[in-house]
Amino acid sequence: MAKESKAPGRRMTIYDLATLSGASPTAVSSVLNGTWKKRRISVALAERITRIADEQGYALNMQASGLRRDKSHLIGMIVPKYDNRYFGSIVEKFESMARDRGLFPIVTCTQRDSELEIQAARAMIAHQVDCLIATGATDPDRITEICAAAGVRSLNLDLPGRLAPSVISDNRGGANALTQRILAASAGDRVPGQPLLYVGGRPDHNTTERIQGFRDAHSEAGIAVDDTMILATGYAPEKAERALGELAAKHGKLPAAMFVSSTIPLEGVIRWIKASGHFGDCPPHIGCFDWDPLVSVLTENIIMLRQDVPGMLQELFKMIDSEPADARVIEVPTLFQE
Amino acid sequence: MAKESKAPGRRMTIYDLATLSGASPTAVSSVLNGTWKKRRISVALAERITRIADEQGYALNMQASGLRRDKSHLIGMIVPKYDNRYFGSIVEKFESMARDRGLFPIVTCTQRDSELEIQAARAMIAHQVDCLIATGATDPDRITEICAAAGVRSLNLDLPGRLAPSVISDNRGGANALTQRILAASAGDRVPGQPLLYVGGRPDHNTTERIQGFRDAHSEAGIAVDDTMILATGYAPEKAERALGELAAKHGKLPAAMFVSSTIPLEGVIRWIKASGHFGDCPPHIGCFDWDPLVSVLTENIIMLRQDVPGMLQELFKMIDSEPADARVIEVPTLFQE
């Protein structure tokens, strides 16, 4: 191990490599970051330097590199939770697409907490990300403003903002299609003309749109929807569970079919159905605006809608790759797992 | 907006703040990073500087800061997948505990691909992480070696290595307890003396230990386990599904109870059970070495074991916070959701 030229505790630098290879630091740098063709460095030298770097286990210092260049090649993403397949697949796909472009993805989870979101955004900016994606953010515009102040690009995913371009699902169309399927599946078990129940979701754009799609499908079917049928309780399972109990206490028998906004409130819905025994041996038909393969194969009475994550990320990176555009919303159609 | 002192396209620096506040860059720096008490800077000046920094939306450049200091305050984690609650909760907890310590967590998902793991480890080292956690890595020791060569601390989580300290679940004890429960639950439906089926898992330490615990529980119950009952097929649902089909084709009727290594192969198991109709109206008893709250509430015949993620991360950070210790394995007991 020829480490004479390197101080003991410290990491190897291009200067160490330069003395070791008898070349200049510049040559080493350019060989190591691929700009050496342009500098017409001899292949022999390039090979020698690469070999020595390998032997010595040299690792580039990106902090130094990033400080010097204008771009950091860091791309950040803020995501609310890792507790479901939807956000999980978004992050997996995001990371792989970012890496394919030579970007280093840094993802952080903000627990649906707007203060944490802001903190995380500031931290990412401090680390010099070139671009920040706010996924399902509670206050996307605030994040956009903070980014803009620092000259950082930002984009929204899953939930739209007014100040930056957004890629989201076609929530209204998807909810309409899902509602139609639930209505059809439950036709034999529902009192004719009876609407579905809507459960879960916080008062954001997506929930508003989904409720609109829910209403559209009902009115297309000639069914009136009473406001008491809409339980937009947030995402916590316990809240959905409690809301169902309260509604049943007030109204008596609940509809034999419901629209649930995601797998998270679904947990509370199932829990209540089992615990209350409200439906006896005839479990209600459920449509879920979310998809989980295990849940899907485990159950017979749950129709799951799948958001097109690859499609959404395709659109997202199309925007990232191109020039910054002004705020607009791209809606990606949803799917059913057939 | 007093931005005269700042070049148009560029980000604000401590020098801009210095001219703006009439103080020196040193003063600004020390005020902004909290070392100013030690430098006995006047409270008035400190307040003025902080105010101006706020007004200007100044954001510290961590690349520059990290380059200058010896510690980056970055902590990295490599995780195999985001497709289940176990790794999801590990990452959520890791991020929050890291932030509590003033560290910036960078997490990346490597798809159970050993090449990607190595690449990701190198990338994190290049970004100067102070410490790297390899979670469920296919080749933890390789990662430890790479880290060691760069002078970076590393720790293993979920799967142990020989070269760095590891925090894992008590797989053997957990599997034993789970097996006991499945045996008890299925006592009425199993042919007396008939063993359970073991499904899923790749040939790593955890699977070996779980199979051992599975065998322990059987022999404690006086039941012999034939090797054909062990289907360590890997984690893909399709593989578990196929293996069950093949075993049924060869052996005829399968045991009325099985041990499944996680929710991922469980999907394939359920799919096969439903598609084949092998068990008719009497679905098999299942124990799953993994926990998912929605699955747990949806099913009656599945016993789920929960790994103690908070407990594991507690142990992990205990090691991170203390001095680097030599390689040893800490096993954290598993739980059942009561």
Next chain:
DNA sequence: TTGAAAGCGCTAACAG
């Protein structure tokens, strides 16, 4: 109490 100056490791402009 405060400031000037050096330098972290790298890249880019400018000379050869």
Next chain:
DNA sequence: CTGTTAGCGCTTTCAA
């Protein structure tokens, strides 16, 4: 084809 030099934004001696 290759090397010298300056400087990215920050922290840290050292000097006042």
